[in-house]
Amino acid sequence: MWNTLDTAFFGAVIALLIGGPFAFAVAMTDMPTRRSLGFLLLLPLIIAPQVTALSWLHMTGPSSTLLNMLGIAPAPGTPNPILGRQGIILLFGVQHAPIVFITLRAGLVGLPGDLIEAARASGATPLRAFYTIVLPLMRPWIAAAGALAFVSGIGNFGIPALLGLPVNYLTLPTLIYRQMSSFGPGVLPQMASLSVLIGVLALLGILAQSFAMRGRTTRYGQGRAARISLGQWRYPAAGLAWLLLTVVLLMPALALLTTSLVPAFGVPLTLQTMTLANFEEVLLRQASTIRAFQNSAMLAGAAALILAAVALPIAIVLERFSTPSRRILQGIAELPYALPGIVLAIACILLFLRPLPLIGSLYATAWIILIAYLMRFLTLAMKPVANAVTRIPLEFDEAAATCGASPLRRVVTITAPLAAPAAAAAALLVFMSAFNELTVSALLWSSRNETLGVVLFSLQEAGLGPQAAAIAVATVVVVVALLAVLDRLATRLPQGVLPWR
Amino acid sequence: MRTLLAALVLAAASSSALAAEGTLVLYTSQPNTDAQQTADAFMAKYPDVTVEWVRDGTPRIMAKLSAEIEAGQPQADVLLIADIVTMEGLKADGRLLAFPEAEIEGIDEALVDADRTYFPTKLITTGIVYNTNAPMVPTSWLDLTKPEAANMIAMPSPLTSGAAMIHTVTLTGNLDNGWDFYSALAENGAQASGGNGDVLQAVSGGDKLYGMIVDFMPIREKAKGAPVEFVFPTEGVSAVTEPVAILSTTQNPEAAKAFVNFLLSEEGQSLAVQQGYIPARADAGLPEGYPDRSTINVLPYDAAAALADDAANKERFSELMGQ
Numbered sequence: 001m002w003n004t005l006d007t008a009f010f011g012a013v014i015a016l017l018i019g020g021p022f023a024f025a026v027a028m029t030d031m032p033t034r035r036s037l038g039f040l041l042l043l044p045l046i047i048a049p050q051v052t053a054l055s056w057l058h059m060t061g062p063s064s065t066l067l068n069m070l071g072i073a074p075a076p077g078t079p080n081p082i083l084g085r086q087g088i089i090l091l092f093g094v095q096h097a098p099i100v101f102i103t104l105r106a107g108l109v110g111l112p113g114d115l116i117e118a119a120r121a122s123g124a125t126p127l128r129a130f131y132t133i134v135l136p137l138m139r140p141w142i143a144a145a146g147a148l149a150f151v152s153g154i155g156n157f158g159i160p161a162l163l164g165l166p167v168n169y170l171t172l173p174t175l176i177y178r179q180m181s182s183f184g185p186g187v188l189p190q191m192a193s194l195s196v197l198i199g200v201l202a203l204l205g206i207l208a209q210s211f212a213m214r215g216r217t218t219r220y221g222q223g224r225a226a227r228i229s230l231g232q233w234r235y236p237a238a239g240l241a242w243l244l245l246t247v248v249l250l251m252p253a254l255a256l257l258t259t260s261l262v263p264a265f266g267v268p269l270t271l272q273t274m275t276l277a278n279f280e281e282v283l284l285r286q287a288s289t290i291r292a293f294q295n296s297a298m299l300a301g302a303a304a305l306i307l308a309a310v311a312l313p314i315a316i317v318l319e320r321f322s323t324p325s326r327r328i329l330q331g332i333a334e335l336p337y338a339l340p341g342i343v344l345a346i347a348c349i350l351l352f353l354r355p356l357p358l359i360g361s362l363y364a365t366a367w368i369i370l371i372a373y374l375m376r377f378l379t380l381a382m383k384p385v386a387n388a389v390t391r392i393p394l395e396f397d398e399a400a401a402t403c404g405a406s407p408l409r410r411v412v413t414i415t416a417p418l419a420a421p422a423a424a425a426a427a428l429l430v431f432m433s434a435f436n437e438l439t440v441s442a443l444l445w446s447s448r449n450e451t452l453g454v455v456l457f458s459l460q461e462a463g464l465g466p467q468a469a470a471i472a473v474a475t476v477v478v479v480v481a482l483l484a485v486l487d488r489l490a491t492r493l494p495q496g497v498l499p500w501r
Numbered sequence: 502m503r504t505l506l507a508a509l510v511l512a513a514a515s516s517s518a519l520a521a522e523g524t525l526v527l528y529t530s531q532p533n534t535d536a537q538q539t540a541d542a543f544m545a546k547y548p549d550v551t552v553e554w555v556r557d558g559t560p561r562i563m564a565k566l567s568a569e570i571e572a573g574q575p576q577a578d579v580l581l582i583a584d585i586v587t588m589e590g591l592k593a594d595g596r597l598l599a600f601p602e603a604e605i606e607g608i609d610e611a612l613v614d615a616d617r618t619y620f621p622t623k624l625i626t627t628g629i630v631y632n633t634n635a636p637m638v639p640t641s642w643l644d645l646t647k648p649e650a651a652n653m654i655a656m657p658s659p660l661t662s663g664a665a666m667i668h669t670v671t672l673t674g675n676l677d678n679g680w681d682f683y684s685a686l687a688e689n690g691a692q693a694s695g696g697n698g699d700v701l702q703a704v705s706g707g708d709k710l711y712g713m714i715v716d717f718m719p720i721r722e723k724a725k726g727a728p729v730e731f732v733f734p735t736e737g738v739s740a741v742t743e744p745v746a747i748l749s750t751t752q753n754p755e756a757a758k759a760f761v762n763f764l765l766s767e768e769g770q771s772l773a774v775q776q777g778y779i780p781a782r783a784d785a786g787l788p789e790g791y792p793d794r795s796t797i798n799v800l801p802y803d804a805a806a807a808l809a810d811d812a813a814n815k816e817r818f819s820e821l822m823g824q
Contacts, residue, residue: 062707076634076707079652083708166703168694168823181561182660264725266632266705273726286537288554353572363572446569447526447555447576458556461661462532463698463718465706 004171004201007085007160008153011092015149016142018093018248019100022241026101027108028134031238038101039487040245045098046479048436049158050453051472052095052252054460056082057162058469059255063266066255079167087163088171092156094248096149103148107141108134143212151205154198155340157439158453162460172198173342177442192350195343202339253476260469278470282459289471291448292455299366299451300434303373307381308427312419315386316411333382336375341439348372348444366449372440377433381426388422389415421489428486432479521756522549528566528577530559530663531743532698532718535776539581542772543763550756558696559583559663570596570750578751579760581622583663584741586670586807588619591746593808598747598754604762607782612742621742622764624779626797627668628738630700630719633728635710641735642676645686645711652690655700655709658822659815662696664715664741666811669818671739671802683821693822705729720790721777731790737798742781 019041025031026038044052059066061080067073074081081087111134119129157173165174176194179187258269260278267273282289314333318326336344348371352362362368392415400410438453445454452475459468529536533556540552557565559582569575582588591597597618605613605620612621629639637649645654659666673679692709700712701719705727716738719731745764747757763769770785777788779797787794807814 063705076632076710078708080706080708166695166699167692178660181557181564183564186567264705264722264727265702266707266722266727266729267725281534285541286533287540288533288537288556291553353568355573363568363574446565447528448553450555459533460702461558461696461698462556463696463701464533465702467533 001172001197003085003164003169004154004173004198007088007092007171008150010089011096011153012146012149014089014093015096015100016146018097018244019145019149020104020142022097023101023104023108024134025237025241027105028111029234029237031234031241033238033242037238037241037245038105040249041101042098043249043480044095046432046483047476048438048453049091049095049156050162050438050456051158051256051436051476053091053159053162054456054468054472055252055256056087056091058259058465059252060087064255066251066258068268083163083167084169088160088169091159091163092149092153095156095159096152099148099152100145103145104138104141107138111137140212144209147205147209147212151202151209154201154205155342155439157340157342157442161438161442161457172201173340173439176342176346180443188346188349192346195340195346198340199343202343256469256472256476259466260473262466265463265465278466279474282467282470283474286467288450289455289459292450292452293474295366295449296435296437296452299370299373300431300437302370303377303434304381304427304431306374307377307430308385308423311378311381311385311426312389312416312423314382315389315419316415318386319389330379330382334379336378341376341437342443344372344376345440345443348375348440363446365446369441369444369449369451372444373434373437376437376440377430380433381423381430384422384426384429385419388419392418425486425489428482428489432482435479436475521547521753521759523753523756524551524553525579525753525756525760526577527552527554527579527581527760528562529554529556529581530562530583531556531581538776539764539769539772542769543760546763546768547756547759550759552760558661559587560660560666563587575748575750577748578753578757579745579747581743581745581764583625583743584667585614585619585621585744586667586804586811587663588614588744588746589804589808590811592616592618596749598749598751598757600747600758600761603758604765607767607784608765609781609783612781614744619744619746620761620765621781622745622769623743623773623781624740624799625664625743626716626733626738626740626779626799627664627713628716629732629734630704630712630714630729631732632704632707632710633730634707637711638730639711639732639734642672642682644734645691645713646682646689648689650689650711653710654686654689654691655703655712656686656691656693657697657700657713658693658695659818661694664697664739665713666814667741667802667807668713668739670807670810670814671800673814674802675800676736680817680821683818687821687823691822693818701729716779716791717777717788720788724777724789733792733797737800739802740799743778 022037022041026034057080058064060082062074062076062078064073115133116129119133124132155173157177160169160171160174161177164170165178170178172194176191180191261274261276262269263273263275263277318329348368349363352368396414397410400414405413436453437451438457441451441454442457445451452471456468456471459471527536527540531539536554536556540554544550544552555562562582566575566577588597592614599616599618601617603617603620608621614620629645631639637644637647639645639650644650657665659669672682676682697715697718700714701722703709704712705722716731719729723729745761747754747761751757767782767785770780770782773780774786774788779787779791779794783794
């Protein structure tokens, strides 16, 4: 309990420290290469937490292939510094920095430039303008971003599972997993009450966030977007940003790659020891991993298609509602996403363990995982689609109505085509999130229904670290390829669907 | 009519002797690679059977199975898990299918269940692993309580590993004041968490330098070049037999029986040797890197008591080891 709050809180602080300056630099300065930096910073959001954890694990330990090649590995017999509390906090920070980045950037883009120009004209230094104008105006956004990072930390399972369980450092989600997996459904009642506790903690965070955002209604004129010139500091700032990204993103990714190429854990990587055997094993020989690739692709694909299909009608209906009831409905859709996955998984077990009329017990089938995915990612699909629907000019619809087109026909011929690119983007976002999902699947998987996240975790636990690394590398490749597709699509999408554009 | 009946009888007789076919679901605690090799070797011999397997630590596989039983749809046909204590528990609940005609020739009778519900497939001992960079070469269990090993010991937890549970029962029953030995380990900063795989990675990765672990993992990894050595301590080692059993709820008894016989056959046993395990059949030879069978001193334990005290032992272990 205490661990959960502790790691989530400090993780949020670190996320703010990483994401805040980045958001500022990308949104408000003339730093070179800021766009690609923003894009790269979003990667942790899309790559599964357990993959991030695994890669750091391989980067920092005494047997780190990478550090040993450089000759700066910790001495044998010293524990891996990333295991336990500090590591979890650091990785929460890295993992949730993109959330902070997106939230803050949205706020910064709306800041009127005239205020800053006025301050500058009155003789304030850029720094002073920042302190006296930008920070006060941004306070609600900062609070909201921090609250979001905190909630994500409360519910995160992948990172504390790989970095905490091996040293008995438990957070609430990993405690639930351990009890459930070691004692079975007999402990469900206790676990359910624990998951309610997590839910309450998360809801408090969400409430804090909406409370913070209420202050947003401060009125200021919309002017040109603000830009602060960094002058001679432009290049050093960009260099620093690239350095940071190299350390938190590229180095762990390299470590993961090197580990996936060694024959056994602890063997130094040289040209002689380098092998592709791990990839062969997981991609060609292991039935369970091949099945997991198929399952994850199927489940994520089904979830993506279904959600993209239902998001459009829901968005259209929502648009017809009055604002207060729309808020409530949106809140309901967002709840499963905001609630930690482990809570959702427990809820699903409670719902579907007992046989239901007509369909029987869904426990130990793939359907229970699919249903959980649908609940969890609904809001992810809704956001871009709803965004697109509200931007369609009403005149189109009215013009068609004047010409005598029925409401249904208007939806099919006007709204749907215009919102289609957004729906496609929504589908891809859902696919990428579900493809690597671990939290929900960890409790719901069964034979023949393993997902990638589960298999990776299982390989790591069986002492087959290099093979787990090979799977992780393969999934990263898939996700990055999808991202490239999404980026290509971006030109045909309304502004603001993709967080890095 | 007569001929029809005769044909039917013939058909029935021949169908029972028919080759196994269909799908066979195996729940196992073997590492993923071994589970896959075992399944592949069996499928090569019985091409009409598809083996699907699920792997997790024994306590977790059991938790999964009991959840499925609760939901009214146990998925597994065959269990291949670490220890007989778990099997005894299942047998008491009537969950295992007796298989009196299993081909157990060459297997030590003492290890086979008298009611023929589960059968030993290997002998997996738990000893000490150390990283080749370690300053001390441990030879006795008590070496792990020495100051040289302080905060550098990893051990599997009985909450995750079946072998670890039997190991705890064996050591506490055979060493003088066995639980005191565990208290001394705890005071020496031993970290008990996860399964044997976690211990392997901690020691070969150098996070820890010493560990309690099942024999085949370090011996196999050493052959691949990992910096680890395995020791059979002087006091003796604990052992599990990795029994296989058929569930009474199996959908495919024919294939399940074929699978059990395959594991017990010379072919299945020599596969175990190739994978680096001590086989259950004494005549199947030994993998590279093991001392002669007669020199391995396996300590006894009381299986009935272990089953009765299972929860209490786990509780006591967790309390001592600060889990």
